[in-house]
Amino acid sequence: MNELPFEGRTAVVTGGADGIGRATAVRLALGGARVFAGDIQSREENNQRFAKLGITALVCDVRSDADVRKLIETAVAANDRLDILVNNAGIGLVKQIPDVTEEEWDRCLDTNFKAAFLTAKYAIGPMRACGGGSIINVSSNAGLLPRAHDPVYSTSKGALIALTRSLALCHARDKIRVNSVCPGPVGDTGMMNADLKKAIDPAALADQMIDASPLAKAYRRMITPDEVAEAICYLASDAAVMVTGTSVAIDGGKSLGVPPK
Ligand code: NAD
Numbered sequence: 001m002n003e004l005p006f007e008g009r010t011a012v013v014t015g016g017a018d019g020i021g022r023a024t025a026v027r028l029a030l031g032g033a034r035v036f037a038g039d040i041q042s043r044e045e046n047n048q049r050f051a052k053l054g055i056t057a058l059v060c061d062v063r064s065d066a067d068v069r070k071l072i073e074t075a076v077a078a079n080d081r082l083d084i085l086v087n088n089a090g091i092g093l094v095k096q097i098p099d100v101t102e103e104e105w106d107r108c109l110d111t112n113f114k115a116a117f118l119t120a121k122y123a124i125g126p127m128r129a130c131g132g133g134s135i136i137n138v139s140s141n142a143g144l145l146p147r148a149h150d151p152v153y154s155t156s157k158g159a160l161i162a163l164t165r166s167l168a169l170c171h172a173r174d175k176i177r178v179n180s181v182c183p184g185p186v187g188d189t190g191m192m193n194a195d196l197k198k199a200i201d202p203a204a205l206a207d208q209m210i211d212a213s214p215l216a217k218a219y220r221r222m223i224t225p226d227e228v229a230e231a232i233c234y235l236a237s238d239a240a241v242m243v244t245g246t247s248v249a250i251d252g253g254k255s256l257g258v259p260p261k
Helices: 019-030 044-053 065-079 102-129 151-174 190-198 202-211 214-219 225-236
Strands: 010-014 034-039 056-059 084-087 133-138 176-183 247-250
Touching: 010 019, 010 065, 010 102, 019 034, 019 044, 019 084, 019 190, 019 225, 034 065, 044 056, 056 065, 065 102, 084 102, 084 225, 102 133, 102 151, 102 176, 133 151, 133 225, 151 176, 176 225, 190 202, 202 214, 225 247
Parallel strands: 010 034, 010 084, 034 056, 084 133, 133 176, 176 247
Antiparallel strands: none
16 A cells, blocks of 8 residues: 555645545645645644645635635646645534524535535536646535534535535546545534533533434544544545445445434
């Protein structure tokens, strides 16, 4: 097995400052990729590690066409190529439809869904020019099986899977593969920590989330960002050369159905 599967490759990871995105940026860089991590926030705590691994952190709001274009163009300019794109930036929205404002709908759909259109729009040309590439969209178990507590989030993640399949179909001829990963519950991420912090009883909520995923329940722990990053790196690698249009659930079986008691 090649120890540096991504040597000579250029990768863009959105939402790369924290959680699953940061774990993915680090893994890709450890595998030899030149990584550009775009995020709306810049976190000083990443500076040392990112510098060591040659990861370039850029401020980018994935809802903005101009920001996304700049992120992709900056990455391409480094080595005149783009091989890997990980659409990971995302936000949650726990609200019932009658209470959701138009602004909240737009923020959630633009971050979780429109952004993947914008990145693809600018990434496909450079990927095609270097003979192919791999796009990985970070969806959710909620994209496979909608959840009653977050209908807008579930819709955004389901739409992302639909985009994944369409793009996979359209760009196979360019040797551009497009896949999704569908994680959850993933612990130790910005999103998860914020959700737990808001809860009246964080430990009870964590238990509830663990119990909703058969394997998480069996192991009595959440999935780690690294476990999701591992699947993303497989899909980004040459080992997955014939894999496109799939959705890989890294959810301990959560999206399979109602678990046994
Ligand atoms: P996280 O909050 O640690 O990471 C999300 C990152 O996206 C953050 O760094 C945030 O700053 C960035 N971001 C948010 N809005 C942005 C914008 N407009 N432009 C650029 N960057 C933006 O949370 P995470 O759990 O690592 O989430 C990563 C992805 O995984 C998300 O798409 C999320 O929906 C998905 N996901 C997470 C879980 C989970 O249990 N944690 C489950 C299923 C899916």
